[in-house]
Amino acid sequence: MTKMIIGLGNPGKQYENTRHNVGFRVVDELCERFNAPAMQSKFNGMYTILHRPEGKVILVKPLTYMNLSGECVRPLMEYYEIDTDDIVVIYDDLDLSPGSIRLRQKGSAGGHNGMKSLLAHLGTDKFNRIRIGVGRPVSGIKVSDYVLSPFNKEEAPVITEVIKKSASACEAWLEKPFIDVMNNFNGI
Secondary structure, eight states, X not given: OXXXXXEOOOOSGGGTTBGGGHHHHHHHHHHHHHTOOOOEEETTEEEXXXXXXXXXXXXXXXXXXXXXXXXXXXXXXXXXXXXXXXXXXXXXXXXXOTTOEEEESSOOOTTOXXXXXHHHHHTOXXXXXXXXXXXXXXXXXXXXXXHTXXXXXTHHHHHHHHHXXXXXXXXXXXXXXXXXXXXXXXXX
16 A cells, blocks of 8 residues: 655745644655655655555655645645645644644645645545644734744744654554554543
């Protein structure tokens, strides 16, 4: 069985440590943990394939920019014949406080443009996701400016920890059903 782990974000050095790029950072963490082969480029994305005892695992970072993420993910899923049950999408969430994670098996985009694109391209809201809290901006700051800004000094270590927790949740999913992973990781 092949599984796909998709981290949402924006390509480019200027976006590397922004709130919108926590999904990319989880994929980077997994690449490091698994000593993954170098990423290759296809279908407007970067990806690498791991051969693990549990099966093949594809780690993906769409290069379409956040709002067009589905344009990368759908063709990759079709090419590798991966069902929506066998993916997990990791992305930032304004409605969760920095450092918290929520795992879900379905749901709306919640105003997240990357998720809107995925929902449109996949034609379903039933797929696994890990939402990483980045909090809301203080009044006067536009949401777009906020998500494209880096974490402050106080938030940075908290986010580093939640990146590691999210990567651990992905690892656990390789060995057991997502519902079990949800029970173990939600609320921590």
